[in-house]
Amino acid sequence: MIRVCPLADLARGEAKRLDLDPAVAIFHTEDGEVLAIDDTCTHQDASLADGWLEGCEVECPLHSSKFDLRTGQVDAPPAKRPVRTHQVTITDGDIYLTIASEQPNAPAGVDVEAGP
């Protein structure tokens, strides 16, 4: 489990990119949920933490595929494969992250290792 930051440091509607291998994006939705997915779009090398967050979906900043933050599923191409979702817990006001164990779906040209 990784301690990320105090919840108070991540405002609603904001996202944070964690420089892990592979990188993880943590979102605080307008509704107050904190959710984490792989940061790199499965289509091309783009940071989903820089994406358009609406509800509990984030749209890739480059090519508009939308990922569901709860399931990791993608709505329509150009991205075709889901991102992994990671477990988030809030303890004593701090955000903690447990990285999923399955293999990530990296885009072509981006090499990533599986999470710990």
Add this chain to the structure above:
Amino acid sequence: MKTVAVVGGSLAGLSAARALRKQGFDGAVTIVSDESRPPYDRPPLSKSFLAGATTEAEIALLVDGEDLGADWRTGVTATRLDPRGRRVELSDGSALAVDGLVIATGARPRRPWPRMPAGVHVLRTLDDALGLRARLFAGARLVVVGAGFIGAEVASTAHGLGVDVTVIEAAPTPLSGPLGIDIGAVVSALHADHGVRLLSGVGVASLVGEAQIEGVELTDGRTIAADAVLLGVGVQPNVEWLTGSGLPLTGGVQCDSYGATGIPNVVAVGDCATWYDRELGAHHRIEHWTAARERGAIAVSSLLSGGTERVEGRPPYFWSDQYGRTLQVAGHTRGAESATVEEGSVQDRDFLAVYRRGGEPVAVVALGHGRSFMRWRKQLARRAVSVPPSALSR
């Protein structure tokens, strides 16, 4: 409404067909496509697919197992629409009787010279990309006519393959139309940064060569030798088949701000359509991918609701990948009075510039600075939504 035809099977048409099902239409859907291939994504055709780094399967737009419950009519074109919008005639002699119609026939590259020797290419289809790719080998001489986004991306890709590239641009500053003179100059300087020749302010007088292209003759008298030429000089909308339908076709199929045409139950979307833009106060045809992808759902809402449901779109957005950099543009740069670099520096080719009119931001352009770019893009969208309808002339 029991039967809907979507004429055009690329991104705009496919997005509309997906929207029909997503919005609950359970009647018959027929998709007419002039291509024999299933729909594919066009942006990679000037980039990774042209470079041979991406396969046809990877750029397929249909997902494995995706079933739209549609009747695909491939390899045929629509040739006529009756003035009631109920009958679409096809090039194979058949006709479709429809209750609703989505026009998504796209656009085709301009070919200023009717005679094109072998080695002269345009780039629109997957076959175009395969044909051009076969000419791009190390040491070959490629002349790109037009330093717009297609031309610039092909120049970048070809340069990466070791091709000797020269770009010819008639305007004094490339990209000054979409980006303004100052930022257009910065972005087109990427060519020189990477050792690609850019000749601007000079036109092409003629193509030299009989059976095979040998070069281009410029309007200043010079001749540039070439083994291959790419023409990237714009597109024209595929609307001729609608002549006689009564639809206004100046600049494309004219639509309101939600894709509705003058014929009830007929909407248009994508490169063939020119939607009324309230911010510009004029019809405006957008040739970019994002509009083709997003506006299908808006047009289908108009179609299925009989025009009562009006879904607001977002400000235009597009990107361009050149020389390993990603350019992002959101909003309307046309009509802007100023462009101010607010982050980074143009010398470093790493910047974010905000375009303003009357002191209000109307567009944002960035090389890099993705996170700030998204903040500005969202701010532009909030502003667009907040413009009261009473302030808009229509």
